[in-house]
Amino acid sequence: MQYFNKMALMAFIIIFMANCQSKSPKDILTSKKWHPSVESFIKASGKTVEETSDKDKAKLKDIVKDFAQEFKTDGTYLLGVIDNSKKGSWSLSADNKTLTTKYRTTRWVPGKDPKKLIPKEGEEKELKFTVQSISSSKILLAPQNGPTKAVMELIPFK
DSSP: HHHHHHHHHHHHHHHHHHHSSSOOOHHHHHSSOEEOOHHHHHTTTTOSTTTOOHHHHHHHHHHHEEEEEEEEEEEEEEEEEEGGOOEEEEEEEESSSSEEEEEEEEEEESSSTSSSSSEEEEEEEOOOOEEEESSSSOOOEEEEESSOOOEEEEEEEO
């Protein structure tokens, strides 16, 4: 009986230790959908949170709640508002310090009806980010290239 108790305790410890192991950055990225925080949008516009009105913050909150970034385990990702998503690819460097995304831009061209614009695939773009931190509750990405230099904070999509 004592042998059985020791084996049961050993099995419990092994299972507990396996569950306590921290997830890799890649596992965290692919475990859920993410969206930029309101603060990230404000900083990207060149303003501070303090100088942004409550009304503007509320508007931004409505915008970001539908803005999802989903990093898939196969190296593809979806980016954008649900009804106008972009597909692309992503990779994380071996040292988990650089996130690279690639996507095609969208051009809007007149259709048969000149009043209607049709989306067409444009050129390929590559964005690189320095991964400042990554956890299951927040990811901080500093752009290495691209239109903004503001650090982007991604939080879990709800």
